[in-house]
Amino acid sequence: MSVRHVVVDGSNLATEGRSLPSLQQLDEAVRAYMEEDPDADIIVVVDASFEHRVDESERIRFKEAEVAGELITPPAGAVGRGDAFILKIAVRSGAVVLSNDSFQEFHGEHPWLFDEGRLIGGKPVRGVGWIFTPRLPVRGVKSLRATKAAKKVVVTKTAAKLVVTLPGGATPSIGDTLSPPVKKASAKRVAKKVAAVEGVTPDAPVKKAPAKRVAKKVA
Numbered sequence: 001m002s003v004r005h006v007v008v009d010g011s012n013l014a015t016e017g018r019s020l021p022s023l024q025q026l027d028e029a030v031r032a033y034m035e036e037d038p039d040a041d042i043i044v045v046v047d048a049s050f051e052h053r054v055d056e057s058e059r060i061r062f063k064e065a066e067v068a069g070e071l072i073t074p075p076a077g078a079v080g081r082g083d084a085f086i087l088k089i090a091v092r093s094g095a096v097v098l099s100n101d102s103f104q105e106f107h108g109e110h111p112w113l114f115d116e117g118r119l120i121g122g123k124p125v126r127g128v129g130w131i132f133t134p135r136l137p138v139r140g141v142k143s144l145r146a147t148k149a150a151k152k153v154v155v156t157k158t159a160a161k162l163v164v165t166l167p168g169g170a171t172p173s174i175g176d177t178l179s180p181p182v183k184k185a186s187a188k189r190v191a192k193k194v195a196a197v198e199g200v201t202p203d204a205p206v207k208k209a210p211a212k213r214v215a216k217k218v219a
Helices: 010-015 023-036 056-067 081-093 141-160 187-198 211-218
Strands: 004-009 040-045 096-098 119-125 129-134
Touching (some): 004 010, 010 023, 023 040, 023 119, 040 081, 081 096
Parallel strands (some): 004 040, 004 096, 096 119
Antiparallel strands (some): 119 129
């Protein structure tokens, strides 16, 4: 039986409905999801700044969770920060992403985000608890820019594959004149063209006058 991986956007869920992240809220969200999907292998990723943004009373608990491997932070200075790190994990493991983020900056690089079942959102409902539901990313200005940029990269890579070489196999340099090879016309083709100009069919047999007609003309 294959393992179902779920990578959690911890910073996103911890900040849902709040201005600052809460480690307690994140813990409640993860536990609630585990109840709904007990067979899932859950990976929780938070931003590198998460420790400094949570309440001071939660920082010791955060360190303990990090040491225990319950939380993962991206490498310092990672390009794209936590979002890029989350998506790389999802690509490598084929994981479902649990987040309310649309990752618009990455739509060009990760079109699979729009595949059914790859993105799940969640919100805490008062008196009910956390509710999780499949969702699709929201497209916006950042998404359009990312998609256009990705298309330009594809075109550039395709153009780079067009290589021109000289007849001898050498690579042409600036200033060289490139012209397509000229095919030599066959003798038959030349003869036909000449005949067409002169109004004669070259392949037509020449009729000889009968001997009697020649004799009459001579007489």
